[in-house]
Amino acid sequence: MRPLPPLAALRSFEAAARLGSVTLAAEELFVTHSAISQQIRQLEALLGVPLFMREGRGVSLTEDGRLYALQVRLALNELTEATRLIQARPRTGELVLAVLPSFCQHWLLPRLPRFQARYPHYRVIVRASLDIQDLRQGLVDVGVRLGQGGWEGLQQQRLFDDDLVAVAAPGFNQGHLPRTPAEVVAAPIVRTVEPWHAWCQSAGVAEPIQAKLWFNDSNLVLAAAHQGLGVALERRSLVHEDLKAGRLVQLTDITVPYAHPHWLVWPPRGSAKDKLRDFTGWLEEEIASYQQDVAAYRQSPR
DSSP: OOOOOOHHHHHHHHHHHHHTOHHHHHHHHTSOHHHHHHHHHHHHHHHTSOOEEEETTEEEEOHHHHHHHHHHHHHHHHHHHHHHHHHHSOOTTEEEEEEOHHHIIIIITTTHHHHHHHOTTOEEEEEEOSSOOOGGGSSOSEEEEESOSOOTTOEEEEEEOOEEEEEEOTTGGGGOOOOSHHHHHHSOBEEOSOOOHHHHHHHTOOOOSOOSEEOSSHHHHHHHHHTTSOBEEEEHHHHHHHHHHTSSEEEEEEEEEOSSOEEEEEOOOGGGHHHHHHHHHHHHHHHHHHHHHHHHHHHSOO
16 A cells, blocks of 8 residues: 655645645744745655646646645545544533524523433533534434434434414513404514414414514524514423413413424434433423423413
8 A cells, every 4th residue: 555645745735735825835834934845845756746836936736736736635624524523523421412492492401400410420512503413423412303203314202292372472562462363463473484374274364464573593583572572473392481480471272283293313323322311211201291381381270
């Protein structure tokens, strides 16, 4: 097997080729001009071909140099990404979770102290994002997703189903809250892409024609609702604590099932079995407690 060129020589060459200057390459890599020149000469000697043409105080790539620079740049980028991925993999004492920001803020975060109290040896890292993270890369131990399941290459467990509730702040419309479905859809609406169709069909009213505000995140919808900017149709899991505390008001008894259940998903690797067992067992207890609390709230007089 032929020896590979030294990494320092490849980095020096790539920087000089990309920047078109040995001086700029030296500044980028925090070395001297002569060090870059020496690395390039060593690389040319190893390869047996000239990579640069010297023109006065400047340099330009030969055709061989141009082709080599393209391949070296790709290889260095792949090495950089491989290093980033291996460094980002969860360590033994870390539990890395991937969740939606809204689920994290309104459901998971208030409960996490109980997990940490039970398992103080874990360093919990929460990666909240609206984008679906690729758990197959091994950068996350476990995730909570909304959907229909069936994600390729992942283990998955259905957690619980949700429902949609029409809510508003107690002070919305100076306290004169809409109480009938017709009044709800006639009020100013704040919404995400969550459809109103099923709720309106169940209520026997036409869908609201114009929303007052649109957001791409349920956190912002709820913030707007809290400020009294309009009525929101949101998942019960996000508003349950606010309803109990009186920070939001459920406007009618009409609720409809949310189309996308909550799922626990994780990559099928053996190294995280203990983490998965601990987190899953705790989460199942929290879900059971939450569902009992929801049932009690729905039966209580309001």
